[in-house]
Amino acid sequence: MKILFMGTPDFAAGILKSLISAGHEITAVVTQPDRPKGRSGALVFSPVKEVAVSEGIPVLQPERIKRPEETARLLEYPADIYVVAAFGQILSKEILEQPEYGCINVHASLLPKYRGASPIQRVILNGEKLTGVTIMQMNEGLDTGDILYSKSLELAPDETFETLHDRLMALGSLAVCEALDLIGAGKITRFMQDDSFSSYAPLIKKEDGLIDWNTSSAEIYAKVRAFNPWPGAYTYLSGKILKIWEAAPSDDYAKEDALPGEILAVSKDFLTINCKDGALTVTVLQAEGKKRMDVKSYLLGNQIEKGTVLGSSPD
Secondary structure, eight states: OEEEEEEOSHHHHHHHHHHHHTTOEEEEEEOOOOEEETTTTEEEOOHHHHHHHHHTOOEEOOSOTTSHHHHHHHTTSOOSEEEEESOOSOOOHHHHTSSTTOEEEEESSOTTTTEESOHHHHHHHTTOSEEEEEEEEOOSSSSOSOEEEEEEEEOOTTOOHHHHHHHHHHHHHHHHHHHHHHHHTTOOOOBOOOGGGOOEEOOOOGGGGBOOTTSBHHHHHHHHHHTTTTTOEEEEETTEEEEEEEEEEEOTTOOTTSOTTBEEEEOSSOEEEEOSBSEEEEEEEEETTSOOEEHHHHHHHOOOOTTOBOBSSOO
């Protein structure tokens, strides 16, 4: 099957690689324009562009794909279907209707739950036990098209964004290839989404990583995992950001009269911090302007005392 592929980040690059390995002809790739990165501001390719260039596939990088000239340009590349995965731009009705089989999307949740830009993080934040990928026939709504195919997996108790992202990328790679085979054979079955079960997963912002110690240890533990590696779950110590990378709920040092964010214990290997419900034991953290390190290494160069209260602002 001839495919025009649209995608941008690592998740999409994994899907693209699977389509190439399965023998599909990728006539062109559409991805976001090169963006500046780091202090140098040097322009860098998206992960999808890196794959396309290495395979000699034509690359299109429109600032706005809805512009008539960009939409028309897609027709220069013959395709039976457009496959989309985390592209980052909204497609017009005209684009959706251009190929014979329309446009399908590889979405990293079990729709209709977690429509939107950050389904992987929201699944972890909300304590879901099950998630998966959905192959959806795209329409003009936000992840509202008919479900064509889906595959599910169970979350591990210590699942982070990074681990779940990679597992869903592998699952999505398998699912899209299986779905394309069914579409080509005319054996695919479509199901309308039940909007009454829908939920929205908005784009994650840097400030979402701020820890509110007046919430439960389970909620904070979920935030630590969901925002690893970006934006990172963080608090403030003496007015400076302190990121928490590895932690676990603990009731060993819980105190009813302690303040939210109060450090209940300082060991050579961990810190235990009071939460609204229970406590959080931290084993890996990162001081502002420093590298990530375990608590033992951190305490060699930093003094932190029992009774110190971590804050939700630099004040």
